[in-house]
Amino acid sequence: MAFALAPEPPVAEWLAELDGWLRGSAAFFAARPAVLDLAAVHLTGAAVAHLVAELKARGIRVLGLENIAAEKLVPGLPPLLSGGRTVEVADTAARATGEGAAKEAKRESSLIVDTPVRSGQTVFFPSGDVIVLGAIGSGAEIVAGGSIHVYGTLRGRAMAGTSGNANARIFCRRLEAELLAIDGYYRTAEDLDGNLRGRPIQAWLAGETLMLAPIE
């Protein structure tokens, strides 16, 4: 599972913003390859190669490119990918109704998902909180820049605070999670206290430790 980075023009500003995120969670991308989604920018092949190099200098490995014309691919670039299964409301809004709408969507600070998130699906919302009115299936992922609220059973992975936000929290009605992470610090199901399973819990970050407690 890879993260999608979607640069927006002007690219230099976007890179500066990325630097800000990375200051908060420098090692975040160390084990996570990224997919570069070029839908919102118009770059030449050489410019894309330069961007890939800039990301590499920041420790971000780009494993593939999306939404770029095949003719622009110069040798040495990561491969063109298709059929990505990420669910990103802001991105699809951009493609459907143009840049104006994209900027609107990005300013929204929370995403509400009112259907269950099925196994194999990813909800990726780096701009803010994600609220799910349903269950998260085993093998599904929620990746949020802000907090994650699950009004249902959390069976998959929840990764909050991915934009370097250590104050983000994770809430769920019933804990059956496979992995919880806040700002890059994570715990797998094995490391979660046995008597927290099946209960409503909240998780938060205390220093470098992920803390969990039941919600009464």
Next chain:
Amino acid sequence: MGKVIVVTSGKGGVGKTTSTAALGAALARSGQNVVVVDFDVGLRNLDLVMGAERRVVFDLINVVQGTARLPQALIRDKRLETLYLLPASQTRDKDALTEDGVERVIAELRMRFDWVLCDSPAGIERGATLAMRFADEAVVVTNPEVSSVRDSDRIIGLLDSKTIRAESGERLEKHLLISRFDPARAARGEMLNIEDVLEILSIPLLGIIPESEEVLRASNLGAPITICGRESAPSLAYFEAARRLAGETIEIVYPGQKRGLFAKLFGRRAA
């Protein structure tokens, strides 16, 4: 215009082909025109379960590629005159299916039949996604055990994203068919309960098919369980499921749960 229903699961071996044949025969028995289509190119099984393996001349790939016309490939069932089979090819594989070709074939089948039941292969790749692509409704077959349930959850996610209906914002109705249910094992905790499965998958329950040796017997004899073994428990459950698929409201009685005398005398609650 007929209804296209995909019978899918994600996991292999849970009862898609058995269920496609059983539901198809049950619907045909009530006089409806039914075709069952095998989408498992290269590993075809529906022809065996339908007892038609010695009559296959042309198949789905031939029709998709235009080397045969649809009526040449359709095989009529010897026992039910409104039941037909469109077999898959055994010598090719799923790459021989094209989206345009499948669209054409499904459109033609829709015009000739009341029900088009598509037997999906296992997995989430091309064969499975093409089998579901043009469906109006889906029957998700699940065994009450953890791997099957997770794979079914995955498949439900694909039904909500990779079908024409989903892409155009329409609803694709999904029905859960729990198969190979053994109430004794569920009570011992060796199998998931019905409630557990429903809670995880959250789609309406179409029916519960109990585990039974009759199913294997019927498929070895080359007949759907609803034709050969008609009075058996799984067959009766399939007949009920077919009626629910056709819109009837029938209460689901969980196997192993006896309806109280009071309920039997006075209550036939709508489900």
